[in-house]
Amino acid sequence: MILKNTFSKTADDEATKASSYVDDDLLQIDDLFREIFLRLPFRSLVRMKSVCKNWNSIISDLNVNSTAGLFFQYSDVNTCYAYVPFSLDKSKDAPPFVNQINKYIKDSSGIRILQSCNGLMLCRSDRASKNHRKYYICNPTTKEYSTLPRLVGRGGFSRTIRGLNLAFDPSKSPYYKVVCVRELGLCRAKEHQYQFEVYSSETDGGIWRKCGEPFTAQVNFKHGVCWNGAIHWISIICAEKSIYFNPYDKLMMPKVMPTPPVSDGHFSTRNYYFGESHDHLHYIDVCRMVTGFKVYEMKKDYSEWFSKYRVDLSYVVGYYLFSICTVVRGKKEKDSFLVLQVNPGKLIRYNLVCGTFETICEASGSMVQVHHPFTGPKAEFPLQYIESLSRV
Amino acid sequence: MVTTDEKGPLTAKKKSVIIRSCDGDEFLVSESAAVLSTSLKKILEEKEDRLIHLSDIDNKTLAMVIAYLSTHADDGLSDDLKRSFDQEFVSGKEFDVLKYLVLATDTLQVTCLCYTVAKKMADIMKNKLVEWVRREFDIQNDYTPEAEAEIRRLDAWAWDDRQLEDD
Numbered sequence: 001m002i003l004k005n006t007f008s009k010t011a012d013d014e015a016t017k018a019s020s021y022v023d024d025d026l027l028q029i030d031d032l033f034r035e036i037f038l039r040l041p042f043r044s045l046v047r048m049k050s051v052c053k054n055w056n057s058i059i060s061d062l063n064v065n066s067t068a069g070l071f072f073q074y075s076d077v078n079t080c081y082a083y084v085p086f087s088l089d090k091s092k093d094a095p096p097f098v099n100q101i102n103k104y105i106k107d108s109s110g111i112r113i114l115q116s117c118n119g120l121m122l123c124r125s126d127r128a129s130k131n132h133r134k135y136y137i138c139n140p141t142t143k144e145y146s147t148l149p150r151l152v153g154r155g156g157f158s159r160t161i162r163g164l165n166l167a168f169d170p171s172k173s174p175y176y177k178v179v180c181v182r183e184l185g186l187c188r189a190k191e192h193q194y195q196f197e198v199y200s201s202e203t204d205g206g207i208w209r210k211c212g213e214p215f216t217a218q219v220n221f222k223h224g225v226c227w228n229g230a231i232h233w234i235s236i237i238c239a240e241k242s243i244y245f246n247p248y249d250k251l252m253m254p255k256v257m258p259t260p261p262v263s264d265g266h267f268s269t270r271n272y273y274f275g276e277s278h279d280h281l282h283y284i285d286v287c288r289m290v291t292g293f294k295v296y297e298m299k300k301d302y303s304e305w306f307s308k309y310r311v312d313l314s315y316v317v318g319y320y321l322f323s324i325c326t327v328v329r330g331k332k333e334k335d336s337f338l339v340l341q342v343n344p345g346k347l348i349r350y351n352l353v354c355g356t357f358e359t360i361c362e363a364s365g366s367m368v369q370v371h372h373p374f375t376g377p378k379a380e381f382p383l384q385y386i387e388s389l390s391r392v
Numbered sequence: 393m394v395t396t397d398e399k400g401p402l403t404a405k406k407k408s409v410i411i412r413s414c415d416g417d418e419f420l421v422s423e424s425a426a427v428l429s430t431s432l433k434k435i436l437e438e439k440e441d442r443l444i445h446l447s448d449i450d451n452k453t454l455a456m457v458i459a460y461l462s463t464h465a466d467d468g469l470s471d472d473l474k475r476s477f478d479q480e481f482v483s484g485k486e487f488d489v490l491k492y493l494v495l496a497t498d499t500l501q502v503t504c505l506c507y508t509v510a511k512k513m514a515d516i517m518k519n520k521l522v523e524w525v526r527r528e529f530d531i532q533n534d535y536t537p538e539a540e541a542e543i544r545r546l547d548a549w550a551w552d553d554r555q556l557e558d559d
Contacts, residue, residue, distance in 0.1 A: 047550050048525065056543065
């Protein structure tokens with residue numbers, strides 16, 4: 001039969017090629033393989049890499065990223081990690097080494113994760129002094145990591161680093177960029193001036209490049225969120241502007257985005273959740289006195305924040321001592337959910353569409369904790385663990 | 393004025409197309425079903441010809457695709473019924489049959505069916521040995537034993553003691 005060998009055809013297989021129905025049938029078959037691969041559980045997919053070299057290369061280039069769990073960091077003498085999967089289904093197990101970044105990145109002072117972005121993580125030396133800090137990009141799924149070139153103060157350029165952020169979107173480019181925010185000192189109006197420096201993984205043996213002109217802003221540069229290839233920072237003070245910067249853009253300056261909504265009667269400083277999930281940028285204004293709130297989403301054209309979900313936790317939590325860990329958007333709308341900490345160590349997964357909920361973690365001890373006025377600064381915001389085969 | 397009486401002949405005159413498989417058999421398909429395939433739609437737009445010859449799709453596969461298209465073109469069926477038809481459609485089919493089906497849906501550009509079949513194939517493959525997969529797709533192992541062992545060593549976590557099937 002004609003189709004007999006279509007799946008196994010090789011480039012020099014002229015006899016069968018003549019009878020095929022498209023000219024570039026090899027590409028066509030690879031596309032079909034991709035469709036199948038995208039529907040395999042992650043573990044099975046990784047095993048299929050050993051079928052043949054072609055499959056290995058297709059799978060390695062596949063843009064799979066599904067958000068599988070949360071990474072908790074707790075800084076004691078050393079930074080400790082805990083991993084909590086979203087699913088109780090065993091077949092969806094994460095690799096057993098996901099929470100051992102500090103073991104396979106060889107840094108004598110330990111590792112602290114700064115940001116998780118579409119499958120890659122930005123990390124730095126944990127206990128080293130500022131001048132001896134190293135920065136790394138790592139993929140916790142494949143254990144691959146690379147060390148970023150040293151950030152040095154040069155030519156009258158300030159050494160003060162205000163924030164480091166990763167911009168990576170495998171659907172747009174297989175390369176990532178890291179944006180460093182330097183503080184330059186005060187300008188005439190007595191405001192702090194900042195400047196960007198960008199590293200790109202595309203240029204071989206790349207270096208940090210100064211980008212654009214100095215600018216002023218009052219945002220939290222430590223907590224940047226990557227969405228649409230750009231990094232977004234929220235203003236600390238409600239009245240100030242929130243900004244974003246796209247290192248892939250020709251315009252090398254930050255742009256202003258609409259100010260995230262604040263609930264009435266709120267204090268002048270923010271208490272919020274700000275994060276991205278599967279191409280959606282979310283913002284939640286956390287008012288601790290109520291159990292109902294809205295999840296806002298940014299429109300693709302930056303025209304406004306719109307109310308995406310209304311959440312009512314009155315029947316989930318008996319009191320208002322909860323923290324929002326993360327918002328995850330499902331491939332299907334009905335699979336979108338919110339993860340909440342209701343007690344230290346107890347996490348609840350709340351479906352944003354149906355309002356159903358289930359406990360996904362009930363850990364004793366202090367590992368699984370979210371930063372919260374009551375738990376103190378030792379616990380940090382959890383990071384999403386996104387399964388991906390992206391290269392560092 | 394259109395009266396109810398005229399409805400009958402109109403329906404009967406509903407255009408149809410003849411599709412010929414590579415085995416030479418011909419299938420009569422309503423145009424509304426045929427145009428659900430992007431490829432067939434393009435062919436019908438380009439030429440008046442009511443006979444389409446598909447030199448790469450065999451009888452058995454073509455009959456299955458046409459059954460799918462006709463069901464999905466039926467306005468009398470609810471979306472829920474169509475969805476359960478899709479599930480029924482792929483269930484119990486042999487991997488070999490699905491392979492031809494996925495190729496045919498790709499050629500004919502019937503995206504929905506292509507995804508349904510790909511999902512079914514992934515469900516069958518997920519717990520299979522690599523050797524099974526190679527055999528089913530007739531793929532030559534082009535790794536040296538050392539290279540293959542190295543690939544497996546790097547992803548050792550994916551190769552735990554879970555039982556993988558070979559049939």
